[in-house]
Amino acid sequence: MNARERMLGRLRAAAPAAVPSDALQRLDASIDQHYDNRRIALPTQALIDSMQAALTASHAEVFRATERTWPALIAQRLAEANVKRLLLDTSRAEGTALQQALPASVTARDYAQPIEHWKADLFETIDAGFTVARSGLAATGTLIVVPDPGSPRTMSLVPPLHIALVYAHSLHADLHAAVRAERWQAGMPTNLVMISGPSKTSDIQQTLAYGAHGPRELWVVIVEHEADAATATPGDAA
Secondary structure, three states: OOHHHHHHHHHHHHOOOOOOHHHHHHHHHHHHHHHHHHOOOOOHHHHHHHHHHHHHHOOOEEEEEEOOOHHHHHHHHHHHOOOOEEEOOOOOHHHHHHHHHOOOOOEEEOOOOOHHHOHHHHHHHOOEEEEEOOEEEOOOOEEEEOOEOOEOOHHHHOOOEEEEEEEHHHEEOOHHHHHHHOOHHHOOOOOOEEEOOOOEEEOOOOOEEEOOOOOOEEEEEEEEOHHHHHOOOOOOOO
């Protein structure tokens, strides 16, 4: 046998035996019980507060708004930040709503062609990218983003500013709660992105730098229902 065949043979010999499904179910139940015994059930407003605090601690800028007010809020902030070209997915209702709210100074661009056809334009002229997160983890301030053809991973990775929208009702207390509620075991997507702040790195001298491997800035808008926002602390929701 050659080296490849020997290596594959060792791997096959070391493969674990199949585990009965009932044993897996007992293991899952045990893990669920472990977290349930340690987790305190939090109301939506508490999850929002935790999400906001964790993201802010990671140097993200967080906005709280309602379904009615968030497009105008983000459009205004884009104008104030002198953003000229915004990448978004107009096939989503949120992308269309933001596009309609944009001032004349901001041009919307969608991801309607292969990256090979406009790579230079993407890397050199796009100021910001807008995505909609599937959910969020309140304990760590983490966004869960599932890329798709209209909003590929590039949307949140390449532009220097990433703007992410997450709905308050989609917030989970922690990762285990998200995995169970969203039934990840039923089928994981090809690419699942978890974002907890702007891109940052540090060197051996512990000098922290932002934007080395992704966006320098992260804006997160947490969208609340009108009724929920009305019960929040005054000034929290826009």
